[in-house]
Ligand code: HEM
């Protein structure tokens with residue numbers, strides 16, 4: 001097992017371009033996925049666009065697969081790639097979940113204590129001017 | 132820059148730091164140009180200012196100007212965040228001059244003494260020879276003292292004033308930042324051990340502590356330039372901190388593939404560094420999200436004006452989010468698996484990534500801080516862009532992007548010829564660089580470097596003159 005991991009299989013010379021391009025596209029599609037997801041949740045984009053986020057994620061997953069297989073990754077690294085792909089899928093959901101909770105809390109505070117917030121800001125400016 | 136509206140001593144000190152940082156930035160670019168010319172005309176300044184010397188000055192000036200600008204940024208935001216004047220500002224000023232003097236002496240020694248007898252005197256007085264951190268030992272010790280003073284000021288102020296999330300993150304992060312520097316100060320004649328510790332400084336700086344630093348600065352910028360809600364921004368910041376440290380610390384394994392460290396680093400490096408781009412994606416989306424949200428809220432109130440109170444600075448902050456994602460994220464991911472790194476290691480590919488990452492992640496946001504300082508120094512409420520600031524931004528960003536593309540193509544040729552076809556042999560090394568693609572890559576790097584440099588000159592002119600333009604809201 002260990003011996004196996006020590007040997008790197010040669011990469012075929014015609015495969016380098018595909019490897020670099022797909023490695024680059026992993027993050028480009030990944031960015032699209034997270035971006036579209038976030039924009040829909042933030043109501044900057046319409047909800048019907050959401051499936052495109054997941055399509056982008058599928059493209060990411062395919063690029064990871066393509067890149068990994070042409071690179072001849074070993075078993076461990078293959079698992080790594082799966083973990084990376086799944087983390088990418090899950091993270092926006094987790095972040096959005098937390099963000100929504102903070103936003104709710106914050107908007108609540110904001111409405112209730114609108115004046116307080118303003119006051120704090122003014123004090124802040126004053127404090128700055130006093131120096 | 133006629134009027135000085137700054138009343139806070141801490142902010143005044145920050146502008147000193149920014150000024151010296153900008154000067155060193157210029158020096159960095161000049162020596163980069165010398166080194167780039169030497170790739171195209173190998174005889175240029177031969178035995179007067181060799182490539183080795185030009186390169187040393189180029190990359191050490193890079194690190195030092197960023198450290199100056201980072202310390203300046205902390206002195207800048209402390210009064211805003213804590214609500215009090217920075218504690219120990221006199222010490223800060225004294226140490227500023229000590230630091231400047233030490234750097235000037237080190238650079239003069241690099242330029243005029245250049246080499247030593249290769250024994251202990253070289254290490255103590257000329258250079259230590261660890262890429263990016265080549266300052267001789269006396270200066271190393273000086274830097275530690277200066278940074279201790281800085282940390283003291285930060286902690287004393289943070290403990291006395293209001294401690295926001297941003298200040299808390301900075302306090303922890305700056306301590307780690309300073310502590311890690313110590314890892315690069317020892318001496319050993321075992322090259323594997325030496326490299327092992329050297330990477331602690333380089334990697335754990337740029338891929339952990341510096342990233343967290345820019346996360347905190349971006350948070351500050353979003354609150355102050357577009358009025359984002361502190362609670363939301365600080366929650367993002369904590370998420371980013373967790374993701375950055377979670378992936379970045381063990382991601383160091385991607386430098387331990389070929390330096391004589393055990394093989395298990397292959398797997399550790401591959402796993403954790405493959406996760407490193409995730410927080411960078413998050414940071415990118417965060418900036419756009421907050422911006423869209425604030426602008427949307429503004430427009431919902433029927434106001435069509437921009438929420439941004441400092442256009443040039445905010446532009447650089449957005450470019451930072453993008454450049455970090457591109458340079459560190461995409462270009463980093465390209466070569467972070469050992470299977471591919473075997474071929475790309477030490478080609479121009481590495482250099483392409485190094486340029487776009489350092490520039491995209493750090494130079495951008497620090498230039499943004501320069502503009503924030505200029506705005507406040509001139510008592511401007513809403514600072515708009517000028518023709519110069521637009522030209523400077525386009526030329527600098529376009530120039531570095533152009534250099535990166537040229538270097539990537541040159542690196543690709545090296546991967547194919549020197550590595551894949553000729554198997555990393557002596558002959559392969561030279562053949563890989565003899566072809567027309569490589570040569571043209573070097574030509575284009577030089578041309579785009581000149582574009583970058585002209586952009587820099589315009590940037591400096593703009594920083595010196597934008598404050599007196601009449602179209603801002605005061
Ligand atoms: C802003 C953050 C970053 C900066 C400033 C940066 C900068 C650099 C620099 C200057 C080098 C060359 C070091 C040398 O002289 O040998 C380097 C190497 C490397 N970087 Fe980054 N980097 C960043 C983030 C990343 C990320 C996120 C990844 C991975 C996803 C990454 C992967 C690598 C790898 C694998 C190498 C080794 C290349 C080799 O020697 O073969 N970097 N980085």
Ligand code: HEM
Pocket residue numbers: 160161163164165166167170186189190193481482483485486489490494531576577579580581583584
């Ligand atoms: C006028 C523009 C510039 C030119 C002409 C230039 C040129 C060069 C050259 C010739 C090298 C040596 C490469 C080698 O050893 O093969 C180098 C290294 C480097 N430069 Fe620049 N540079 C410029 C701007 C910048 C900027 C703006 C940054 C970052 C903010 C930067 C960061 C670096 C880094 C990190 C390295 C070390 C890369 C490595 O070893 O992998 N340079 N540069």
Ligand SMILES: [Fe+2]
Pocket residue numbers: 334338382383385386
């Ligand atoms: Fe690294």
